[in-house]
Amino acid sequence: MRFVPTAIAGVTIVETEPRLDGRGAFARLYCPLEFAAAGLGDFRPAQVNLSRNTARHTLRGLHYQDPPRAEAKLVRVTRGRIFDVAVDLRPGSPTLYRWTGTVLDEDGLRALFIPEGCAHGFITLAPETDVLYQMGRNFEPGWGRGLRYDDPRLAIAWPAVPAVVDDKDRNWPLLGADV
Numbered sequence: 001m002r003f004v005p006t007a008i009a010g011v012t013i014v015e016t017e018p019r020l021d022g023r024g025a026f027a028r029l030y031c032p033l034e035f036a037a038a039g040l041g042d043f044r045p046a047q048v049n050l051s052r053n054t055a056r057h058t059l060r061g062l063h064y065q066d067p068p069r070a071e072a073k074l075v076r077v078t079r080g081r082i083f084d085v086a087v088d089l090r091p092g093s094p095t096l097y098r099w100t101g102t103v104l105d106e107d108g109l110r111a112l113f114i115p116e117g118c119a120h121g122f123i124t125l126a127p128e129t130d131v132l133y134q135m136g137r138n139f140e141p142g143w144g145r146g147l148r149y150d151d152p153r154l155a156i157a158w159p160a161v162p163a164v165v166d167d168k169d170r171n172w173p174l175l176g177a178d179v
């Protein structure tokens, strides 16, 4: 596996190194030892979730959880294509409130690791897009928090105008004027 850093410490593109043969390929997608060796901490997926998105330009996010329920996630696409975004919310971080984004598509061989303390969201770039998440923590209702995908203080350069957005995601609070 190859771990490619982004502009935000810990937010990491995880690439696989498939072994090809006459049948096709074999690829390792996750390994706790390799994650730890890459400096990503003790990421141990507790749940695996599927997000199925019917329409192109469906936007979900930006979602995070505060301590003590902060959660890391490893995100990949098994069908279709997304622009995947992480926002740094860690107090004291030199990249606080900065965002980074990358395209993930259905070859499934590239994933984005989002560490605890960062918000996450995506927009689909194709219809019928499936996003598979490995989550570092079990789902507990009531701990979910959000940022507005169109918050002018984040100024995320989404590659398309969102066509489908849940009311919940349209109504997260904007960041304060002091940010």
Ligand SMILES: Cc1cn([C@H]2C[C@H](O)[C@@H](COP(=O)(O)OP(=O)(O)O[C@H]3O[C@@H](C)C(=O)[C@@H](O)[C@H]3O)O2)c(=O)[nH]c1=O
Residues within 6 Å of the ligand: 049, 051, 060, 061, 062, 063, 073, 120, 121, 122, 133, 139, 144, 166
């Ligand atoms: C996140 C989650 C939701 N649910 C339920 C709650 C609700 O009834 C339904 C849909 O939940 P949501 O509206 O929160 O789904 P969604 O808006 O897709 O939430 C997801 O967005 C992306 C951007 C992420 O990063 C994920 O971690 C997650 O927050 O599924 C679970 O049962 N388990 C879970 O882990």
